[in-house]
Amino acid sequence: MPPWPDFEPFIVSGLALGGVYALSGVGLVVLYRATGVLYLAFGAVGAMGALIAWSLTQAGAPGWTGWLACVAFAAAVTLGYGVVFGPALAARGPLVKAVATIGLTLVLYGLMDLLWTTSGGEARSITLPTDNSGFVVGQVQVNWTQVIALAAGVVITVATGAFLRYTKLGTAMRAMANDREITATLGVPVRRVEAAAWLGCGVLAGIAGLLLADLVALDATTLTFLVISSLAAVLIARLRSIALTFAAAIAVGLLHDLLTPITSVTNYRDMTPFVIAAVGLLVLSRHRVMAQSREEA
Amino acid sequence: MGRPQLIRWAVIAALLLFTLFGLPQLFSLYYIDSLTQVAVYSMVTLALGVLVGRVGLISLGQVAVLAIGAWVAARLLFATTQPYPLVLLEAGLVTMVAGTAIGLPALRLRGLYLALITLMLAGAITVVLATVNFPNGGHGFTGYNGALINIPPIRRPSVAGADPAYFRYSVLIAALMFLLVLAHIRTRPGRAWAAIRQSEPAALAAGINTWLYKLWAFALASFITGVAGGVLAGAVHYLYSIDFPTQDSIILLAVVLMGGAYSLWGAVVAALLYQFLPALLNNWGVSADWLTILFGLGVLQVLTTAPAGLADQVPKDLARLGRLLLRLRRPPAPRVPSQGGTA
Numbered sequence A: 001m002p003p004w005p006d007f008e009p010f011i012v013s014g015l016a017l018g019g020v021y022a023l024s025g026v027g028l029v030v031l032y033r034a035t036g037v038l039y040l041a042f043g044a045v046g047a048m049g050a051l052i053a054w055s056l057t058q059a060g061a062p063g064w065t066g067w068l069a070c071v072a073f074a075a076a077v078t079l080g081y082g083v084v085f086g087p088a089l090a091a092r093g094p095l096v097k098a099v100a101t102i103g104l105t106l107v108l109y110g111l112m113d114l115l116w117t118t119s120g121g122e123a124r125s126i127t128l129p130t131d132n133s134g135f136v137v138g139q140v141q142v143n144w145t146q147v148i149a150l151a152a153g154v155v156i157t158v159a160t161g162a163f164l165r166y167t168k169l170g171t172a173m174r175a176m177a178n179d180r181e182i183t184a185t186l187g188v189p190v191r192r193v194e195a196a197a198w199l200g201c202g203v204l205a206g207i208a209g210l211l212l213a214d215l216v217a218l219d220a221t222t223l224t225f226l227v228i229s230s231l232a233a234v235l236i237a238r239l240r241s242i243a244l245t246f247a248a249a250i251a252v253g254l255l256h257d258l259l260t261p262i263t264s265v266t267n268y269r270d271m272t273p274f275v276i277a278a279v280g281l282l283v284l285s286r287h288r289v290m291a292q293s294r295e296e297a
Numbered sequence B: 001m002g003r004p005q006l007i008r009w010a011v012i013a014a015l016l017l018f019t020l021f022g023l024p025q026l027f028s029l030y031y032i033d034s035l036t037q038v039a040v041y042s043m044v045t046l047a048l049g050v051l052v053g054r055v056g057l058i059s060l061g062q063v064a065v066l067a068i069g070a071w072v073a074a075r076l077l078f079a080t081t082q083p084y085p086l087v088l089l090e091a092g093l094v095t096m097v098a099g100t101a102i103g104l105p106a107l108r109l110r111g112l113y114l115a116l117i118t119l120m121l122a123g124a125i126t127v128v129l130a131t132v133n134f135p136n137g138g139h140g141f142t143g144y145n146g147a148l149i150n151i152p153p154i155r156r157p158s159v160a161g162a163d164p165a166y167f168r169y170s171v172l173i174a175a176l177m178f179l180l181v182l183a184h185i186r187t188r189p190g191r192a193w194a195a196i197r198q199s200e201p202a203a204l205a206a207g208i209n210t211w212l213y214k215l216w217a218f219a220l221a222s223f224i225t226g227v228a229g230g231v232l233a234g235a236v237h238y239l240y241s242i243d244f245p246t247q248d249s250i251i252l253l254a255v256v257l258m259g260g261a262y263s264l265w266g267a268v269v270a271a272l273l274y275q276f277l278p279a280l281l282n283n284w285g286v287s288a289d290w291l292t293i294l295f296g297l298g299v300l301q302v303l304t305t306a307p308a309g310l311a312d313q314v315p316k317d318l319a320r321l322g323r324l325l326l327r328l329r330r331p332p333a334p335r336v337p338s339q340g341g342t343a
Helices: A008-035 A042-058 A063-089 A094-115 A144-166 A168-178 A180-185 A190-215 A220-225 A227-236 A242-258 A266-284 B003-026 B029-055 B062-079 B084-106 B111-132 B163-185 B188-198 B200-205 B210-236 B246-259 B264-284 B289-305 B310-329 B333-339
Strands: A134-137 A140-143
Touching: A008 A042, A008 A140, A008 A144, A008 A168, A008 A190, A008 A227, A008 A242, A042 A063, A042 A094, A042 A190, A042 A220, A042 A227, A063 A094, A063 A190, A063 B289, A094 A220, A094 B111, A094 B246, A094 B289, A134 A144, A140 A144, A144 A168, A144 A190, A144 A242, A168 A180, A168 A190, A180 A190, A190 A220, A220 A227, A220 B246, A227 A242, A227 A266, A227 B111, A242 A266, A266 B111, B003 B029, B003 B163, B029 B062, B029 B163, B029 B188, B029 B210, B029 B246, B029 B264, B062 B084, B062 B111, B062 B210, B062 B246, B084 B111, B084 B210, B111 B246, B163 B188, B163 B210, B163 B264, B188 B200, B188 B210, B200 B210, B246 B264, B246 B289, B246 B310, B264 B289, B264 B310
Parallel strands: none
Antiparallel strands: A134 A140
């Protein structure tokens, strides 16, 4: 076991990573509750947005246009998908809806590989201006991007909680999570509420893509499938509670990075989200079978 | 056996004979290798088709199961001099035990949760394999010695050393697996699975042990995928963990849905899409990325308009096209006379 100071930098990076996972997880949960769609293309739209931002910066555009383009792209694609395929698949089960988003993932993944070819061995990176300035806690250098990542996770979780609780749109989303049909008969414009959820989720996907491209790597495959780590947090929260999603996301990010300095398990640290999710799900489902048949029908 | 059925079996037998003896003569070694992969992956898609189409269980972790089969087979092939079919059987059985052990707790979950937990478990297995590595002739349990040069190839059966012979061998094994699945579908398990797919509570009410039959489906699928892993080990000679990324399980599900999960032909179509089409495009100089995009669009198309996949849709479309052509050639009589002379 390495001495404690070896772990300290990894607490900071782990918290930052956990913050982004939390932000992604909250987006996924809200969309799932409002529309019944588990959006597996969350990572892919963020990745493509980040690559677009990179291309814009390379072409000489100022940084902020790239960031805006990233978020706008992710939001537009997500909203477009939701508007086109949401109604078409509304009557199908959650499984079919989730698998359909795999279709979108593959399309985006293929496009990214085609347009930003990886075989050239060109390493890309996005640097945010907040990377280079920061402060020191104890002996650990903390940069502002890491602070922003964690803060974004906290703020999004709290804001989403308040939004769902206190606003009219949020109440409508919660009603739809309970029963789409009854909500529609009560006069809630179901399609418009769903569109709002898609848009919100798309914006979060763009922000997450940008932050992860900076914190982890700007690589299509990595970013596309990093959504699996957020999924782990979402699964522990059983696609329901955003507070639990936040806690699980922080745990996943923190544990993953804290295992890095321990040489005997460092190679296995990428298993963290999978193991946490698997164990969490199995323990939680010990006493009753999950996913009631009505939800599945 | 009725006459239509007899004809059907005759056609299948003729196709199989042509595949065994005709194809190796017609194609170059490049395509023979790719067709061997098709034979291997037709078993994988067959197994996934059983889970998805017959029982209604979606697994997003089949590539990890395939990797387990390949690992076990490679280890046994290096460690022993057992005949190849025996190794395949053992690889299938070990994979079956592993797959069932994984499936046992996962079966408490349903639908979306089951699909996601298989993805998580597959991710975990992939990480373990990346660290343990595939056997390369070393000693110890893992059989990996870190050597980068002078790695002995994984052996093939003595009767099928050359590529065309190994292709025939793979096709025969695949045919056996298809028969195994057919035997299941035509008998009690198949009926139980169909009932479970329609409605699990109804199946339960009808006195079907849903837990047992779901586990049975997992065991059968793992066995077949394990055997496929064994055939794959001999086909490629060298195995690396990067050949089994987690995302391939997702693409695999996409091609199975496109091919058609409800028919056994769908498995063959899916394997052709997954392995032969890339080889073809590669030969034509077209980027494989177009294929990924095509698969993505295919999934969306299948899920929104053609739930039974290409194996069901194409014959119907062809029949429709045939009727259309027939009508064009012989325009309906009553309309023509009044105008006349439209050639």
